[in-house]
Each structure stands twice: as C-alpha cells, then as structure tokens.
Amino acid sequence: MEDRQFDEGTTLDRFLIETMRQYPGATGTFVNLIQSIALAGKMISARVNRAGLAGLLGETGEVNIQGEFVQKLDRYANETFMRSLEHRGHTCMVVSEEEAEPMKVGGKWHSGRYVVTVDPLDGSSNIDVNATIGTIFGVFRRKSEEGTPAETRDVLRPGSELLGAGYLIYGSGTMLVVAAEFGVHGFTLDPSVGEFFLSHPNIRMPSPGRIYSINDVYWDDFGQGVRDFLTAVREPKRKMSSRYIGSLVADFHRNMLKGGVFLYPATGKSPEGKLRLMYEAFPLAFIAEMAGGGATDGKRRILDIVPESLHDRVPLVIGSKDLVDEATALMKND
C-alpha cells in the first residue's frame, strides 16, 4: 500500500474510504462493517458516560454463559452491537461473549460476507467505579458461500485467518483502534461533533517494554515459569513498572502505546486461563502482531490456535515483543 499521509482532522470515514480505494477489488463492504461498529461504539460510549444517571449501574440479576453476573451495561452493549450488525448486509454471523449460541444474521441479509466475534463490554467489573472499559472485536471473511446461512466452519478457525480486528475504549476519552492489512490506527471520538478523528496513525508497540501487568494475587497458583518471569522483571535494575487496571482492553491499550506486557496465565482455579480465545485473545493478538508485538499462551502463538468451541478460554501473554519472548521462554515447561 502506498504510504499515504493523512492530515489533522481526518475522519474515520475519510480514512477508510481513501485507504480502501488503494486495494483493487475492494467493494466497500469492510468499510461499511467498520462504520457499523463505530456507530455501536458511539452509542455505547454515550450510555457509559451517563450510566450513573440513567440507572444503568449494577447487575441485571442474570448469569451469562460464562457463569458471570450480567451487568446492565453488558446487556445494553450486546444488544446495541447485535442491532448495528444485523441490518446492513455485511455480516452473516456474530459470536458474542454474552450469547451461548452465535447469532446467525438471517433473512434476506444472510448473504453477508463477514463473521464478527465480539466482547461487547470488556472489564465489566470496572463499570461501577467509572474505570476504563471497552469493546473488543474480530472479523473473519466467511468460508461458506455468500447467500447461504453461515456455518460452524466459518467461525471455528485459527486467528491467523482474521481479516481485521479492533477495540473501543471508553475512558477519559473514547477511542477506536482498527487493525487490518493497512496497519493499526487509532481514532479519538470528538463527542461535540460525534465523529472519530485519526489521532494515532500507524501505531507500533515499543520494544523493549517497561511495564508488566498481571493480577499477582494468584502467585501461589502460577507455574514456576511465570513466577521466574515476575522475579526477573522485578529486579530493581530493570526499572520496570507494574500497572493493572483489571480491564484487559485498557491494560492492553496502555501497554501498546507505552510498551509492556500483559499476562493472564493458567491458574489452579482456571487451568485454561480466564480470558476467551475468540473475542478477547484473537483480536488483541492480531492487533499486537500488526503493531510489531507478540501474543502467546506461554507455549504457542495465539493466532495459531484452532478453537474447539466458541467460548474456549486461553492463557494469555501479550504485548511488546521482547517481554512476550522472555516470558514465553520461561513458561515453556509450566
């Protein structure tokens, strides 16, 4: 792709349209899909900002497929995403953290070309304390024929087959980060005009990284390799910092901009790890690699893993290349 310079004030729409024009054969369907996701993000962002005033804090009383209490905002974010992906003809199936079964986009629109995996509201335990939360998504191009209902083989496939991925973070500002063949780019929402503007073009993950992020309350439960890694990064001469928000997307975003590693390894309580492969690990691993970083489960490259079921969990080590390599080398016998 030609190295195009975008000036200040470039909107998401202009960026997408001008970038896609450089790909012969692009039909604009992917642009359309990202626009739908951006719209859902704006709606969720508006709700997140008003949650305390709109009676949207707290739990609904339901328990989701993950065995977790559903927060009111979880449900709103899930419904908003589903609605915005349903009607524009670009999607044939959506796999959501909040839904036991994939949503097949049916009727006359089931010819859609893309399969979307989504964690509609990541870091829900942070909602009630106004800490940063987010949305994570991945996009596959379907394998089955367009114009027919989506099939299992369209979605149970390695992350290396992702076409694009991204996330939204709802923090002190709202950002959309999108990764695809065109690289990793960040857009910041200007709420006064309701548009995303290019603010972080061509994001690259700094290496060596200086931050490590882990919930070390599980120390006794971690494998020896994880403990050796933590002992190594805590050496005073390395001058590392420890930062952990408890919202994967926010921890990942900070580490991507500043350089660092996030770990959620296997524990005695969660031998498969806690985080979900299809809509948390895959999209972020895709973004990390596109930005020059890495992602493993301590042994294997995340993007090489083939899911067995929609809600598989996986241990995750993700971030700057040097720290991911160091941790993975130590964890190989865990």
Ligand code: AHM
């Ligand atoms: P969620 O998708 O239900 O919010 O759960 C995933 C979250 C991640 O965002 C975060 O990294 C992790 O759970 C925190 O877990 P812990 O409280 O065990 O540190």
Ligand code: MG
């Ligand atoms: Mg999550």
